[in-house]
Amino acid sequence: MHRVQVELGERSYPIDIAPSLLQQPECLLRTYRHVIIISNDTVAPLYLESVKSLFEVSQLHTFLLPDGEAYKTLEQFGHIMTFLLEHKFPRDGLLVALGGGVVGDITGFVAACYQRGADFIQIPTTLLSQVDSSVGGKTAVNHPLGKNMIGAFKQPQQVLIDTDVLTTLPSREFAAGMAEVIKYALIADADFFSFLEQHTSTIQALDSEVIGRMVQHCCQMKADIVAMDETEQGQRALLNLGHTFGHAIEAWLGYGRWLHGEAVAAGMVMAARVSMHRGWLTQAELDRICALLQRFGLPIEPPEGMVIADFMPFMKTDKKVRAGQMRFVLPTAFGYSKVIDDVNDSELQSIFA
Numbered sequence: 001m002h003r004v005q006v007e008l009g010e011r012s013y014p015i016d017i018a019p020s021l022l023q024q025p026e027c028l029l030r031t032y033r034h035v036i037i038i039s040n041d042t043v044a045p046l047y048l049e050s051v052k053s054l055f056e057v058s059q060l061h062t063f064l065l066p067d068g069e070a071y072k073t074l075e076q077f078g079h080i081m082t083f084l085l086e087h088k089f090p091r092d093g094l095l096v097a098l099g100g101g102v103v104g105d106i107t108g109f110v111a112a113c114y115q116r117g118a119d120f121i122q123i124p125t126t127l128l129s130q131v132d133s134s135v136g137g138k139t140a141v142n143h144p145l146g147k148n149m150i151g152a153f154k155q156p157q158q159v160l161i162d163t164d165v166l167t168t169l170p171s172r173e174f175a176a177g178m179a180e181v182i183k184y185a186l187i188a189d190a191d192f193f194s195f196l197e198q199h200t201s202t203i204q205a206l207d208s209e210v211i212g213r214m215v216q217h218c219c220q221m222k223a224d225i226v227a228m229d230e231t232e233q234g235q236r237a238l239l240n241l242g243h244t245f246g247h248a249i250e251a252w253l254g255y256g257r258w259l260h261g262e263a264v265a266a267g268m269v270m271a272a273r274v275s276m277h278r279g280w281l282t283q284a285e286l287d288r289i290c291a292l293l294q295r296f297g298l299p300i301e302p303p304e305g306m307v308i309a310d311f312m313p314f315m316k317t318d319k320k321v322r323a324g325q326m327r328f329v330l331p332t333a334f335g336y337s338k339v340i341d342d343v344n345d346s347e348l349q350s351i352f353a
Ligand SMILES: NC(=O)c1ccc[n+]([C@@H]2O[C@H](COP(=O)([O-])OP(=O)(O)OC[C@H]3O[C@@H](n4cnc5c(N)ncnc54)[C@H](O)[C@@H]3O)[C@@H](O)[C@H]2O)c1
Pocket: 040, 042, 043, 046, 067, 068, 069, 072, 099, 100, 101, 102, 103, 105, 125, 126, 127, 128, 129, 132, 133, 134, 135, 136, 137, 138, 139, 148, 165, 166, 167, 168, 169, 170, 173, 176, 177, 259, 260, 261
């Protein structure tokens, strides 16, 4: 088993990573009298029984969301709240997020708000949620006018990552998770980029050892950044590489048309194009980024028909905007990124026209 610790003082917690972790009841840090598992109608038939058997409690209930990004909404948040109140869920109970990033983000937001704060644990079942969304405490729901616009920072009590669950994940979803994996390499780790290039086939074959190392590496990188800057006052914004463009794609298309990871992949290429325009990346480096994304079946262009003017309204209301100025995370060298605050409309027009 790999363990990564997120060091946040009294809000510190472990991330445990292992195959068959969900068969090991001793993986739970502490006991609760009342537990509510939140999942969806795709994941529950696969893993709900295993997760239920981890708990020995008098009160255990399950709430199932409809599946999909389109349901990461305030409306579903309201339905969960009603369910908790109807089941007299106490503030010292435990919420369990069993699913991908959609279930994790909405459950975390419920945990942040229910009676002003309840405990929750993350049991992420997609690659994307294992390497990214289950860690760091960003929780949210979407709004038609912007992605993750309503949310809170709320750290989980622990994160349980059973890498065996990836065997049932559709390949398109696995690829979407690889976009966030590649993101870590482009933020700060050129050696990790080479590792991913060298291990593409074993990763795609779900080699247990390679997947375990890769998930641990991403969780460690994210844990280190979050420990430095929990609420994104500075360095944490690096985790947003590709997201300023990517969130615009998701919102413009309508949530769920492109997967989050697909939008981030195309967004990272757009960010890399800005970097190349500024002389920070060579054409060969841009080609190398595109090649790796494409080997994992990810898009490297924005959706057909989406022009730079379509991005602008969303990018101008991105959460990173400060004093009215857009801020972008851009690679300033291969495997090294920075937050840049002097990109303007005309530069974007000239690159993407
Ligand atoms: N909080 C954060 O820091 C953070 C980070 C990255 C992404 N996100 C958010 O995460 C969301 C995307 O998460 P996602 O990519 O996990 O998508 P998702 O939660 O929609 O899950 C993807 C699909 O896979 C299914 N699924 C999940 N686990 C499965 C399994 N083991 N076997 C078979 N099917 C399975 C789901 O039911 C769903 O259909 C977005 O809303 C994004 O904004 C949040």
